[in-house]
Amino acid sequence: MSALTIRNVKKSFGNTHILKGINLSIEAGRFLTLVGPSGCGKSTLLNIIAGLESPSSGEILIGDRNVNQLSPKDRDIAMVFQSYALYPNMNVRKNILFGLEIRKVPKAEQAAIVDRIARMLQIENLLDRKPAQLSGGQRQRVAMGRALARDPKLFLFDEPLSNLDAKLRVSMRAEIKQLHQRLKTTIVYVTHDQIEAMTLGDYIAVLNNGEVQQFGTPDAIYNDPANRFVADFIGSPPMNFIPCEVVGSSSQGFGVKMTHEGGDFVLEASGDLKPWLGKHVVLGIRPEQITHVVTSRLDERGVSGHACPVHLCEPTGPDTLVTTSINQTKVLARVRPDTAGTPGQSMDLMFDMNKAVFFDPTTGERLRFQLLKAA
Amino acid sequence: MSKSEPLKIDAVIDLPDNNPKDTANHPATQARTEVAKRGRRGTLELWLPKLVVAPSFLLSLVFVYGFILWTGYLSFTKSRLLPKYDWAGFIQYQKLWASERWWVACQNLLLFGGLFILICLALGVLIAVLLDQRIRIEGTLRTIYLYPMALSFIVTGTAWKWMLTPGLGLEKLMHEWGWTGFTFDWLVNPDMAIYTIVIAGVWQSTGFVVALFLAGLRGIDDAIIKAARVDGAGTWRIYTRIIIPSLRPVFFSTFMILGHIAVKSFDLVMALTGGGPGYSTDLPATFMYTYAFTRGQIGLGSASAMVMLGGVLGIVLPYLYSELRGKNHG
Numbered sequence: 270m271s272a273l274t275i276r277n278v279k280k281s282f283g284n285t286h287i288l289k290g291i292n293l294s295i296e297a298g299r300f301l302t303l304v305g306p307s308g309c310g311k312s313t314l315l316n317i318i319a320g321l322e323s324p325s326s327g328e329i330l331i332g333d334r335n336v337n338q339l340s341p342k343d344r345d346i347a348m349v350f351q352s353y354a355l356y357p358n359m360n361v362r363k364n365i366l367f368g369l370e371i372r373k374v375p376k377a378e379q380a381a382i383v384d385r386i387a388r389m390l391q392i393e394n395l396l397d398r399k400p401a402q403l404s405g406g407q408r409q410r411v412a413m414g415r416a417l418a419r420d421p422k423l424f425l426f427d428e429p430l431s432n433l434d435a436k437l438r439v440s441m442r443a444e445i446k447q448l449h450q451r452l453k454t455t456i457v458y459v460t461h462d463q464i465e466a467m468t469l470g471d472y473i474a475v476l477n478n479g480e481v482q483q484f485g486t487p488d489a490i491y492n493d494p495a496n497r498f499v500a501d502f503i504g505s506p507p508m509n510f511i512p513c514e515v516v517g518s519s520s521q522g523f524g525v526k527m528t529h530e531g532g533d534f535v536l537e538a539s540g541d542l543k544p545w546l547g548k549h550v551v552l553g554i555r556p557e558q559i560t561h562v563v564t565s566r567l568d569e570r571g572v573s574g575h576a577c578p579v580h581l582c583e584p585t586g587p588d589t590l591v592t593t594s595i596n597q598t599k600v601l602a603r604v605r606p607d608t609a610g611t612p613g614q615s616m617d618l619m620f621d622m623n624k625a626v627f628f629d630p631t632t633g634e635r636l637r638f639q640l641l642k643a644a
Numbered sequence: 645m646s647k648s649e650p651l652k653i654d655a656v657i658d659l660p661d662n663n664p665k666d667t668a669n670h671p672a673t674q675a676r677t678e679v680a681k682r683g684r685r686g687t688l689e690l691w692l693p694k695l696v697v698a699p700s701f702l703l704s705l706v707f708v709y710g711f712i713l714w715t716g717y718l719s720f721t722k723s724r725l726l727p728k729y730d731w732a733g734f735i736q737y738q739k740l741w742a743s744e745r746w747w748v749a750c751q752n753l754l755l756f757g758g759l760f761i762l763i764c765l766a767l768g769v770l771i772a773v774l775l776d777q778r779i780r781i782e783g784t785l786r787t788i789y790l791y792p793m794a795l796s797f798i799v800t801g802t803a804w805k806w807m808l809t810p811g812l813g814l815e816k817l818m819h820e821w822g823w824t825g826f827t828f829d830w831l832v833n834p835d836m837a838i839y840t841i842v843i844a845g846v847w848q849s850t851g852f853v854v855a856l857f858l859a860g861l862r863g864i865d866d867a868i869i870k871a872a873r874v875d876g877a878g879t880w881r882i883y884t885r886i887i888i889p890s891l892r893p894v895f896f897s898t899f900m901i902l903g904h905i906a907v908k909s910f911d912l913v914m915a916l917t918g919g920g921p922g923y924s925t926d927l928p929a930t931f932m933y934t935y936a937f938t939r940g941q942i943g944l945g946s947a948s949a950m951v952m953l954g955g956v957l958g959i960v961l962p963y964l965y966s967e968l969r970g971k972n973h974g
Contacts, residue, residue: 340873350867350871354865367872371875
């Protein structure tokens with residue numbers, strides 16, 4: 270049974286179309302992240318699910334119930350906001366209990382719920398404080414506690430970690446994931462941070478310009494992007510996009526031609542690129558697929574080593590990001606720190622084409638090819 | 645310029661930690677740039693602000709604080725038409741508290757102040773909440789409500805006097821329209837005249853309260869209201885349980901401002917009723933003026949002025965204390 274279904278939801282203000290027909294559906298107990306750049310409509314979509322805004326057309330189903338006409342309080346949802354939105358005049362306990370009080374939950378039950386929530390989120394010692402006396406991370410916990418208190422069918426998170434500093438964000442992210450694993454609640458989580466989207470979601474919906482660009486598991490989104498936008502948005506550092514020409518390669522297959530200051534080489538593709546032979550495509554290859562040369566892997570199909578000029582080295586600790594230039598495009602490679610070359614000289618880089626993808630240079634859509642049988 | 649630059653760069657590089665925000669506040673950087681500045685621009689920069697402020701500082705020292713002290717001294721003398729400087733003890737204060745007229749003035753102040761503050765707050769909050777519903781002509785309405793504030797109390801008093809005088813304003817209008825049984829004689833009725841002052845005062849100050857509360861309401865995060873809606877609260881409950889309670893600081897400062905407008909009310913009474921009929925609408929301020937300047941009782945007038953000062957300080961000092969304490973504790 271699906272816990273949440275969004276059917277062809279559109280939202281426009283006059284001629285401005287915020288959402289252009291969104292279709293999504295998740296089963297109960299799953300974690301859906303909505304990710305996209307600012308202004309892509311993800312927060313509007315969340316507000317529509319919550320009932321804080323109404324769609325111009327389309328349906329929202331929570332469980333099997335169409336909730337289009339229901340006000341937020343009747344939808345059996347809870348929401349966590351980016352600014353935490355704690356009631357400033359109430360202490361933590363009252364903040365958590367406010368929703369229960371309105372729903373006339375008996376006092377004894379209320380006390381039990383506060384105890385349970387406070388223990389779960391480790392905020393027992395904060396219950397009598399006002400929000401102004403809490404740190405960002407503590408406010409975040411209280412906001413989550415308030416959402417958890419009512420035990421709703423659906424949790425909505427609106428960029429809940431954006432206001433925290435980097436370190437706290439990582440630990441809160443892990444806590445949210447742990448909480449979800451424990452409670453098995455259905456969650457819709459909006460974020461602009463692709464790492465949050467990847468780490469938290471069972472499913473990711475990548476939004477841009479009011480349209481779902483791709484809806485799938487983190488693995489599918491990362492390894493099998495539907496178009497150039499998704500490939501570019503997900504992954505850090507982002508995927509390299511190299512415009513190139515399709516040529517026939519030595520071994521009966523096809524390849525793409527690469528040119529840099531030092532000369533030309535051909536990267537052999539694993540797919541049947543025949544329809545595009547002689548035409549231009551965009552090669553999408555992630556930085557971790559361009560590495561230092563591992564001699565033992567050079568025999569593998571689609572793996573080859575080429576000398577490339579080094580323009581810049583950026584050590585990140587575990588890896589060093591090496592910038593080179595191919596076909597007049599900046600290309601990032603991720604190499605082991607001790608193998609990184611010196612800027613101005615050249616180093617051998619190993620290209621692994623097995624996970625490389627191709628895009629139409631004009632539309633940005635993914636080009637899919639049949640795999641060629643191994644020779 | 646070129647000489648000071650290497651200094652700054654040095655300071656930045658010297659920093660052990662890598663937090664770029666701290667650079668500007670780093671003591672070493674600050675000290676070095678201070679020295680450089682002083683060397684370049686000389687002492688004029690140090691003295692100019694003090695020179696500019698000095699005249700107004702001197703003026704307020706003499707004409708505010710000096711005259712407070714003078715008035716304070718006069719209240720302990722037997723001064724009548726002209727100041728005398730022989731110490732007479734608390735005689736004027738005894739006279740003051742024995743005077744029925746002073747008691748009337750104090751009662752009037754409580755009545756006027758209480759009603760004025762209460763009605764202003766209630767109406768102000770109500771109008772602010774109504775204006776906060778994102779209505780289309782809000783800007784125009786806000787200006788209309790705030791306009792009375794642009795008038796002086798003298799103008800307000802005079803205008804309301806015309807409107808409330810039975811033979812001239814509202815009552816006459818009603819009579820001319822054919823409602824001959826209509827009477828509205830509060831202005832000339834000693835028991836009711838004080839309420840006309842309340843009406844005029846409320847009319848003048850409510851717009852200001854509206855503006856203050858509207859700003860407060862706009863300062864509340866929209867997400868809080870959304871959260872309350874998701875929690876199941878209706879509009880009424882959102883306002884009574886969350887929004888209005890979280891406007892407590894606005895209530896407090898509005899109370900302070902209205903309170904001191906009430907205590908120093910003088911012009912409104914002078915223009916509207918002149919303290920009459922009889923002395924039924926006297927306030928401490930008009931009492932002071934009457935005795936000190938028209939009835940040749942400077943000593944008694946000074947005593948009443950000192951009592952008023954005490955009253956105002958009683959309100960303002962706790963406020964100042966809490967404000968300053970707030971700042972010290974960051």
